[in-house]
Amino acid sequence: MAVLAATAVLALTACTLFAPPRATSTPTGEDVDPSLAKYYGQQLVWEGCGDDMLCATAIAPMDWDDPEGHDDIELALVRHDATGTRQGSLFVNPGGPGASGWSLVHDNVDYAVDADIQSAYDVIGWDPRGVGRSSAVECYDDEQLDQFLFGLPEAEVGTPEYQAEVTASAQDFVDACAENTGELLQFIDTDSTVRDLDMLRAVVGDTDLNYFGYSYGSDIGAKYVDRYPDKVGRIVLDGATDPTVSIFDVDLAQTKAFADALRAYLADCLGGSDCPFSGTVDDAIAQIDATLDRLDVAPLRASDGRELTSAYVSTAITSALYDEQTWPYLSQAFAEIAEGDSSTAFLLADSYVDREPDGSYGSNFFEAFFAINCIDYPVERDPAVLADQAAQIAAADPLSAGDEVDVLGDVVCQLWPYSFDGEVGPVQGDGAPPVLVVGTTGDPATPYPWAEALSSQLSSGVLLTYEGEGHIAYDSGDPCVVGIVDDYFVEGAVPADGVTC
Structure with missing residues (x-):
């Protein structure tokens, strides 16, 4: 899923340490089950955390169905007060799953909503459970995450050896998430987030x-x-x-939609005067495929030592296709690759996964992404069905070099220790x-x-x-x-x- 999120990150402690209380919220006082009263009745203390920003932390039950059977979790919030006549609060969430609503509002409130909405509402961003500054999924350190997301298996694609390498990589990741996150991992799902959101609505005083x-x-x-x-x-x-829709329907529909977007980009590029491709759109797709294949044989080395492979370039393509305004950067990336320069390709790929220039990751986006998706959807495990689904997705993808993250994601959910427990409808x-x-x-x-x-x-x-x-x-x-x-x-x-x- 797509991400509408600022990539700059400030630690939560920066918004609370040494900052005197600035405001409190008065909860609505609505009637709820006694086991939930302490959550719906809590009073938030908002403290200054930057220009025109206030931060607070709420508590929520780890398990809404058994609040007393588990520890509480924390939810991080940030608020930009209405600049005009206040009509109430407006909660915003940038997507993902796994993107930070806290960062969206704190770092880029003008990107979230424009001045007219800011005038009428307190704009509130929060990190859903499992994400960012809230009680979060923890799996890998930066170096391990690099290898997980972009490391290429040594075996040839499609062989049993290749599948074994992918499965082993996914299993290591799943094991790390379970060990480092603990029992919270079982409760990082959208239904729980919806219940968190209703509680947050009440504690900020909105009916x-x-x-x-x-x-x-x-x-x-x-x-x-x-x-x-x-x-x-x-x-x-x-x-x-x-x-x-099922997770397979999501994958297939997105594959087709990104294929359409790629063709739209290439048609626009080929119609201009400074396009790194030539011929027809189909010719350009073949040229991209050839570039991806070549990079897996002879990667381009960046100044930080990383090697640009098809996995990075596939991610760069995906990143650029999210916004028509970034299409020129994709053209620039391929023009540079032809000259042996990987700079813009890495810039696009890094922005998609929230990787900073120093090699650190600005958020736990992808770890939360997997955790939420693997519980939100039923997972298919029948080998025959999986093979048929993989064939359908491959047929819909105009590029023969697949996205390594997508491949790993499917296997990760098959190995996830917790499964979907609900109804799709x-x-x-x-x-x-x-x-x-x-x-x-x-x-x-x-x-x-x-x-x-x-x-x-x-x-x-x-x-x-x-x-x-x-x-x-x-x-x-x-x-x-x-x-x-x-x-x-x-x-x-x-x-x-x-x-x-």
């Missing part, structure tokens, strides 16, 4: 939830609407997901006020049909279509999209269902 969810953040929002329709305020779900939210669902026709990460499906499932869903490329319509800056979303949040103006920008 209804106002929420802006991007990408996977739309899944959190949709499931909130379904579970708490009477607590829904104004909710926008941009880059929407479809709660009814549509969300409804009967009785909820209008929920705005936004889809982009050329979105590679959350394909447009998912937005159509989600808006149809929700009893009060209203679909806004953006005809364009890239992930997250609001992020495009399109005046039509931004105007409709802002008017919905600020004025409560609900557009006609099916409106197109």
